[in-house]
Amino acid sequence: MNKAMRREISPFIAMEVFKAANLREQAGDPVFHMEVGQPATSAPSRVIEAAKRALDGEQIGYTNALGITPLREAIAKHYKDFYGVEVSPERVIVTTGSSGGFLLSFLSAFERGDNVVLAEPGYPAYRNILTSLDLNPIGLPCDASTNFQPTPELIDRLEGPLHGLLVASPSNPAGTMLHRNELAALVEYCQDRNMPFISDEIYHGITYEEPATTALELTDDAIIINSFSKFFSMTGWRLGWMVVPERMVADIEKLAQNLFISPPALSQHAAVAAFEDMSELEGYVTNYARNRELLLRELPKLGLDKLASADGAFYIYADVREFTNDSMAFCQRMLEETGVAAAPGLDFDPHRGNGFVRFSFAGSFATIEAAIDRLKRWPVLHR
Ligand SMILES: Cc1ncc(COP(=O)(O)O)c(C=O)c1O
Numbered sequence: 001m002n003k004a005m006r007r008e009i010s011p012f013i014a015m016e017v018f019k020a021a022n023l024r025e026q027a028g029d030p031v032f033h034m035e036v037g038q039p040a041t042s043a044p045s046r047v048i049e050a051a052k053r054a055l056d057g058e059q060i061g062y063t064n065a066l067g068i069t070p071l072r073e074a075i076a077k078h079y080k081d082f083y084g085v086e087v088s089p090e091r092v093i094v095t096t097g098s099s100g101g102f103l104l105s106f107l108s109a110f111e112r113g114d115n116v117v118l119a120e121p122g123y124p125a126y127r128n129i130l131t132s133l134d135l136n137p138i139g140l141p142c143d144a145s146t147n148f149q150p151t152p153e154l155i156d157r158l159e160g161p162l163h164g165l166l167v168a169s170p171s172n173p174a175g176t177m178l179h180r181n182e183l184a185a186l187v188e189y190c191q192d193r194n195m196p197f198i199s200d201e202i203y204h205g206i207t208y209e210e211p212a213t214t215a216l217e218l219t220d221d222a223i224i225i226n227s228f229s230k231f232f233s234m235t236g237w238r239l240g241w242m243v244v245p246e247r248m249v250a251d252i253e254k255l256a257q258n259l260f261i262s263p264p265a266l267s268q269h270a271a272v273a274a275f276e277d278m279s280e281l282e283g284y285v286t287n288y289a290r291n292r293e294l295l296l297r298e299l300p301k302l303g304l305d306k307l308a309s310a311d312g313a314f315y316i317y318a319d320v321r322e323f324t325n326d327s328m329a330f331c332q333r334m335l336e337e338t339g340v341a342a343a344p345g346l347d348f349d350p351h352r353g354n355g356f357v358r359f360s361f362a363g364s365f366a367t368i369e370a371a372i373d374r375l376k377r378w379p380v381l382h383r
Helices: 013-026 045-057 069-083 097-109 124-132 152-156 180-193 246-260 265-275 279-302 327-338 365-376
Strands: 032-034 092-095 115-120 136-141 164-168 197-200 223-227 240-243 315-319 340-344 356-360
Touching: 013 327, 013 340, 032 356, 032 365, 045 265, 069 092, 069 240, 069 265, 092 097, 092 246, 097 124, 097 197, 097 223, 097 240, 097 246, 115 124, 124 136, 136 152, 152 180, 164 180, 180 197, 279 315, 279 365, 327 340, 327 356, 327 365, 340 365
Parallel strands: 032 340, 115 136, 115 164, 164 197, 197 223
Antiparallel strands: 092 240, 223 240, 315 356, 340 356
16 A cells, blocks of 8 residues: 555545534524534533642643553453453553544554454444554445344455454444344454454443443453543543553553653543542433434334434434435435434445434434424425
8 A cells, every 4th residue: 555545534524514514503503413423411520620630739741651550540440340350450551532542552453454354334433544554444344134243254254364353332323232242253253363353342331221241351352442532421531541462561552652652641630530430421321311212213203214223322323225325415405404414324334324324312302302303394204
């Protein structure tokens, strides 16, 4: 791959919808934001208080490249409390959002030109970061028949040498989850072939049917990526973490020192408090559950009845092929005519995404209610 190709990555199309929605809002027209995947809530109040205390009491300077010890210890303890898994704090690496974690994990796990398998549809930055690092994202076509998740049988259909697998459960955009046995089958598949297994667990905590399984319950050999952005409602604090096999820590430390120096110090000091009491965060999940219930009840009445199972995260991935074969134009028209902003599937799946739209229900109940009301009056959906 040459240098020109390295920067030829796709734009984030949902951001185009976001931009158009903002322009509409500035012009005084109502917009119902269901295009962006970020909680409408702020960070937990304990975190905000801890940040204020840190501003008064700490020098907000560089920290250890792998993160401050109290935070690494708090994250390790979280694995014990939340999943019953023992993790040593030395294997916990604090990162600049999970986005920083992708960079560090891809650089440390793969060599230039390696083929890394990802479910399609999936979070677009995976393939764009891989491409920009001279790695090859190998899109695995996944549909409702496997709950939009990879399986060993599907991976076996791919050609060529494969060097790694990245999964997300719950996933973005489908919100679907891998049950423990399904995750175990994928972990085993990778172990048998000596392929790094990366588990994006950023939506853990936001689940509706059953709790998510961390790959750490199954193996110490996986690379776990997580973040304070979603469950912890701290997108702008740019803080995430990884749990990695012990043998990788030293290499990642060198990369982290050079690429980032350290993760954001103020956010780290504040985030320690996030684990002290989760009740506020559980309240946020109750709100998402209410939004989800409303959408799962009302969207089918509008003819949007082919929906991914949405067992976790805050997205509903709707098959809109009955209405359009151009999800970008469909979303633009929906925004213009109803004020409802949603993300075209093309962002998440360059091959089949034109037949899908992602609705985010991370916003308020009032937003979702008003959006449904608008969509009910949109003739395009009336059948
Ligand atoms: C599946 C998934 N992983 C990672 C991220 C990146 O999150 P952050 O860098 O804020 O941790 C997102 C953001 O939407 C996501 O949906």
